[in-house]
Amino acid sequence: MKAFKALVIVGVLAGVATVAAGVPAFRPVLGIWLPYAAAALFLAGMVRRVVCWGRSPVPFRIPTVCGQQRSLPFLPHQPLESPYTGWQAAARVAGEVLLFRSLFRNTRTELTRKKRLAYLPSKLLWAAALAFHASLAVIVFRHLRFFLEPVPSCVRFVERMDGLFQVLVPAVMVTDAVILLALLYLLGRRLLDLRLRYLSLPADYVPLFLLLGIVGTGIAMRYIWKVDLIAVKELAVGLATFHPAVPDGTGALFLVHLALVSVLFAYFPFSKLVHMGGVFLSPTRNLANNSRARRHVNPWNRPVDVHTYEEWEEEFRDKLVACGLLPEEE
Amino acid sequence: MKKTPDELLQIEYTPPARDWMDPHVDFEARKGTWSYPGAPKNLEYLGLPNPREWSPTDEDWKLPENWKEIVHEGFLDLLKRFRSLKVFMDCCVRCGACADKCHFFIGSGDPKNMPVLRAELLRSVYRNDFTTAGRILGRLAGGRELTPDVIKEWFYYFYQCTECRRCSVFCPYGIDTAEITMMARELLNLLGININWVVEPVANCHRTGNHLGIQPHTFKDNIEFLCEELEDVTGIHIDPPINKKGAEVLFIVPSADYFADPGIYTFMGYLLLFEQIGLDYTLSAYASEGGNFGLFLSHDTIKRLNAKMYAEAKRLGVKWILGGECGHMWRVVHQYMDTMNGPADFLEVPRSPVTGTVFDHAASTKMVHICEFTADLIHHGRLRLDPSRNAGWKVTFHDSCNPARAVGLLEEPRYILRNVVEEFFEMPENTIREQTFCCGSGAGLGNDENMEMRMRGGLPRANAVRHVHERYGVNILSCICAIDRAVLPTLMDYWVPEVRVAGVHEMVGNALVMDGEKERTTNLRGEPIPGREG
Numbered sequence: 007m008k009a010f011k012a013l014v015i016v017g018v019l020a021g022v023a024t025v026a027a028g029v030p031a032f033r034p035v036l037g038i039w040l041p042y043a044a045a046a047l048f049l050a051g052m053v054r055r056v057v058c059w060g061r062s063p064v065p066f067r068i069p070t071v072c073g074q075q076r077s078l079p080f081l082p083h084q085p086l087e088s089p090y091t092g093w094q095a096a097a098r099v100a101g102e103v104l105l106f107r108s109l110f111r112n113t114r115t116e117l118t119r120k121k122r123l124a125y126l127p128s129k130l131l132w133a134a135a136l137a138f139h140a141s142l143a144v145i146v147f148r149h150l151r152f153f154l155e156p157v158p159s160c161v162r163f164v165e166r167m168d169g170l171f172q173v174l175v176p177a178v179m180v181t182d183a184v185i186l187l188a189l190l191y192l193l194g195r196r197l198l199d200l201r202l203r204y205l206s207l208p209a210d211y212v213p214l215f216l217l218l219g220i221v222g223t224g225i226a227m228r229y230i231w232k233v234d235l236i237a238v239k240e241l242a243v244g245l246a247t248f249h250p251a252v253p254d255g256t257g258a259l260f261l262v263h264l265a266l267v268s269v270l271f272a273y274f275p276f277s278k279l280v281h282m283g284g285v286f287l288s289p290t291r292n293l294a295n296n297s298r299a300r301r302h303v304n305p306w307n308r309p310v311d312v313h314t315y316e317e318w319e320e321e322f323r324d325k326l327v328a329c330g331l332l333p334e335e336e
Numbered sequence: 337m338k339k340t341p342d343e344l345l346q347i348e349y350t351p352p353a354r355d356w357m358d359p360h361v362d363f364e365a366r367k368g369t370w371s372y373p374g375a376p377k378n379l380e381y382l383g384l385p386n387p388r389e390w391s392p393t394d395e396d397w398k399l400p401e402n403w404k405e406i407v408h409e410g411f412l413d414l415l416k417r418f419r420s421l422k423v424f425m426d427c428c429v430r431c432g433a434c435a436d437k438c439h440f441f442i443g444s445g446d447p448k449n450m451p452v453l454r455a456e457l458l459r460s461v462y463r464n465d466f467t468t469a470g471r472i473l474g475r476l477a478g479g480r481e482l483t484p485d486v487i488k489e490w491f492y493y494f495y496q497c498t499e500c501r502r503c504s505v506f507c508p509y510g511i512d513t514a515e516i517t518m519m520a521r522e523l524l525n526l527l528g529i530n531i532n533w534v535v536e537p538v539a540n541c542h543r544t545g546n547h548l549g550i551q552p553h554t555f556k557d558n559i560e561f562l563c564e565e566l567e568d569v570t571g572i573h574i575d576p577p578i579n580k581k582g583a584e585v586l587f588i589v590p591s592a593d594y595f596a597d598p599g600i601y602t603f604m605g606y607l608l609l610f611e612q613i614g615l616d617y618t619l620s621a622y623a624s625e626g627g628n629f630g631l632f633l634s635h636d637t638i639k640r641l642n643a644k645m646y647a648e649a650k651r652l653g654v655k656w657i658l659g660g661e662c663g664h665m666w667r668v669v670h671q672y673m674d675t676m677n678g679p680a681d682f683l684e685v686p687r688s689p690v691t692g693t694v695f696d697h698a699a700s701t702k703m704v705h706i707c708e709f710t711a712d713l714i715h716h717g718r719l720r721l722d723p724s725r726n727a728g729w730k731v732t733f734h735d736s737c738n739p740a741r742a743v744g745l746l747e748e749p750r751y752i753l754r755n756v757v758e759e760f761f762e763m764p765e766n767t768i769r770e771q772t773f774c775c776g777s778g779a780g781l782g783n784d785e786n787m788e789m790r791m792r793g794g795l796p797r798a799n800a801v802r803h804v805h806e807r808y809g810v811n812i813l814s815c816i817c818a819i820d821r822a823v824l825p826t827l828m829d830y831w832v833p834e835v836r837v838a839g840v841h842e843m844v845g846n847a848l849v850m851d852g853e854k855e856r857t858t859n860l861r862g863e864p865i866p867g868r869e870g
C-alpha cells in the first residue's frame with residue numbers, strides 16, 4: 007500500500023514530464039528551469055541541513071566502541087574499532103563511508119525449530135548497498151563528459167573501464183547493469199521481507215522508484231531509443247556555463263530523464279537521503295574513544311542541584327557518630 | 337513467572353496487519369511486560385514534575401494540562417542541545433539492519449521492539465512537528481501527530497529498551513537507539529512519566545549516597561559482616577578504611593556489591609586483593625555508589641548523582657579513584673563524568689603503587705577500572721595465583737553492554753580470568769564482545785513486575801550460555817556488572833538452571849594466594865573446593 011502510494015507519486019511525476027516534453031512551450035521548463043530550481047533547492051537544502059546539524063553541539067563523547075580500548079600495553083588495541091586519536095576516528099568514518107563496515111557485520115537472527123537462536127551471516131544487503139552506491143558514484147562521474155569540453159581523460163578512462171566487459175555493441179556499461187540489479191534487490195527486499203515491509207514508509211519507496219525511473223530512462227537512451235547526444239551535450243554545457251538553451255534536437259526521453267533527476271535532487275535535502283551527510287557527523291562513529299584521557303567539553307554543561315557532603319553529614323550525623331565514622335564532639 | 341520457558345518460546349515474528357503508526361498498547365493484557373510508575377514521594381524528593389498516583393492501566397494518565405506544548409518545547413530543547421538527536425532523527429534509511437539485533441525483539445517478536453521502529457515512534461512525531469516535509473505532507477511523509485496514545489506507547493517501548501547499544505554496532509550510521517531512548521525518557525519525564533525502579537534508586541542515591549538507601553552505619557555494618565565471613569574462609573582479618581582522609585586511592589563500587597549475593601563475593605575479592613598488595617585505599621560512605629540510575633532518567637540526574645565521586649575524592653584528598661565491577665557505572669565514568677563534573681585537576685594521573693604503571697588512558701578522569709588495575713598486577717607477576725582453588729568452576733564470560741560498547745573493556749577481564757581459573761570457555765562470537773547480548777534487565781527494567789519481558793529479553797544471552805553449558809559443561813557465568821549479578825541468577829534459573837553467576841574478582845579472590853592465610857578448603861561462598869574437602 008505504501009509502496010503503491012510511492013509508485014503513484016513517481017508515476018504521476020514521470021507522466022507529467024512525458025506530456026510536457028512533447029509540448030514545445032514546456033521544453034524550456036523541463037530543460038532549464040527545473041534543473042536550475044532543483045540545483046538551487048539541493049544546494050540550499052543541504053547547506054541548511056548541515057548547518058542545522060552543526061549548530062547543535064556534541065555535548066558528550068559517546069562513540070559506540072566495537073573493539074578493545076587502548077589501555078594496557080600488553081593488550082592489543084584495535085584502533086579502527088576503538089579509535090584513540092582523531093586520525094583513527096577519521097579512518098573509522100572512512101571505513102563506514104567507503105566500505106560500509108558496520109553493515110558488513112550484518113547477521114540474520116533465526117530461532118530454529120529446536121528453539122535455538124542462530125546468527126547467520128547475511129552480507130547481501132551490504133553487497134547490494136555497496137554495489138548501488140559505487141555504481142552511482144561511477145555513473146555520476148561518467149556524466150561529467152556531458153558538461154565538460156574537452157572531456158577530461160580521467161572521465162574517459164573511467165568510461166572505458168566501465169565498458170570493458172564488452173559483450174554487446176554498443177558497450178554495455180557494467181555500472182548500468184549493476185545499479186539496476188542492486189536497486190531491484192533493494193526494492194524487492196522491502197516488498198518481500200514482511201518485517202521490512204511493515205516498517206517501510208512511502209518515503210522509503212519514493213527514492214527507489216525515482217532512481218529506477220532515472221536509471222531506466224538512462225539505459226533506454228543508451229541502448230534502445232538513442233537520443234541526439236550532441237544536443238544533450240549542448241544543453242548540459244549551456245546549463246553549466248549559465249547560457250542555457252534547449253536545442254531543437256533534444257529528445258523527449260532525455261527531458262523526462264532530466265526531470266526525474268531534478269526531482270531527486272530537489273527531494274534530497276528533505277528526505278532520508280541526507281544520510282549522505284549524516285554519516286560523517288554521527289557522534290557514535292566519528293569520535294575517538296579517549297574520554298578518560300582527554301576531557302571533552304560540553305558547551306552547555308548545565309548546573310544541577312546536588313546533595314553535598316555537608317548536607318549528607320548533617321542529615322546522618324547521629325548515625326555517623328554512633329558508628330564511629332564521625333568523632334563525638336560538637 | 338507463570339509462563340513456562342516452552343510457552344515463552346512460542347514467538348511470533350510475523351508482524352501484525354495493523355499499521356504501526358496507529359498507537360495501541362493494551363496494558364491490562366500485557367501485564368508482566370511493563371514496570372510500575374514512579375511513586376510521587378520519590379518524584380517530590382527529586383523535584384521532578386507532575387508527581388501523582390497513576391497506573392498505566394488507567395485510561396487517564398493525569399498529564400499536565402499543556403502536555404503537548406511541554407513535549408514540543410522539550411523536544412526542541414533537546415534538538416538544540418544534542419547533535420546526536422538531530423542526526424539520528426534525520427538519517428535513518430530504515431534499512432532494517434538493526435531490526436533483529438535487539439534482544440527484546442528476538443525474545444518477544446513485537447515489531448516495535450525492532451530498534452528502528454522503537455526510534456520511529458519518536459521520529460514520526462519529530463517529522464510531523466519539526467520537518468518541512470512532515471509539516472506539509474503529514475502522514476504521507478511519515479509524520480504522526482502527538483496524542484495521549486502515542487505517549488502511552490512511548491512509555492511502553494522506551495521502558496522496554498535497556499539502552500544496551502547493540503543495535504548501534506550494526507547500523508551503517510551508528511544510530512544509537514539507546515541515545516534515542518534516553519531522549520524519549522527525558523521527554524516523558526517532563527510529564528511525570530517514569531518508573532519507580534528508576535526514580536526510587538535515584539532518590540535513595542541522592543539522599544544516602546547509594547541506590548539501595550543504605551545509611552552510613554549500615555554500610556559499615558555490612559562491610560564488617562563481610563570481613564568476618566572473609567576471616568572464616570582465609571584466616572585473615574581485614575578492616576577496610578572508610579572515609580579515610582589522605583588515602584592514596586578512593587575505591588568506589590556499586591552498592592549491590594556490599595549488599596547482596598552474589599555481588600558480596602566479588603566485594604570480598606576486591607578486599608583480599610587490596611590487603612595482599614597493601615594498597616592505601618579508602619571506601620566512602622558518602623560516595624557509596626558506583627552505579628548511576630540517573631543514566632536511565634535524564635542527563636541532569638546523571639550529573640547530580642555522579643557529582644559525589646569527585647566531590648568525595650577532593651574532600652578526602654586522595655590521588656586517584658579506582659572503580660569496581662559495574663556496567664552502567666562505567667558508561668557514566670568513561671563517557672560522562674569528566675565532561676559533567678570535571679576537570680578533576682585536584683587529582684593525579686593514576687599510577688599503580690605496586691607496579692609503577694601509569695594509567696595514561698585515564699589521565700584526565702583519573703579513574704581506573706579494577707580489571708585494568710588487576711590485569712596490570714598479574715602481567716607484572718605481582719600476584720601469586722592458584723587457579724586450582726577455582727576447581728570445579730567451568731567459566732564463561734558475559735560482556736556487559738556498557739564496559740564492552742562504551743569503554744571497550746574486552747580483554748582485561750579475559751586476561752584476568754585466564755590467569756585465575758582452570759577452565760574458561762567463550763560463548764559464540766555473535767554473542768560476546770561488541771556483539772554481546774544484554775541481560776535483558778538493565779536500564780531500570782530489572783524489577784519483578786516486568787518479569788516476562790526480562791525473561792524474553794534475556795533469551796539470547798541465556799541461549800548462548802545454554803550452548804556452552806551443553807557443549808563444555810560450563811556452570812558459572814562470570815561478569816563485571818552489578819546489575820548482571822543481581823538479575824542473571826533469575827535469568828539462569830529460568831532458562832539454564834544449572835548455571836550460576838559470579839563477578840570476576842570473586843574468581844580472583846579464590847585464586848589469590850595470600851601471606852599468612854590459612855589453608856583454604858572452601859571458596860568465598862563457603863562451599864568446599866573440589867579435591868580439597870576437609
Ligand code: SF4
Binds near residue numbers: 432507509
Ligand atoms: S540500521 Fe540504522 S539506518 Fe538501518 S534501520 Fe536501523 S537505525 Fe535505521
Ligand code: SF4
Binds near residue numbers: 438499502504
Ligand atoms: S539499545 Fe539495546 S534494547 Fe535498546 S533498541 Fe537497541 S538493541 Fe534494543
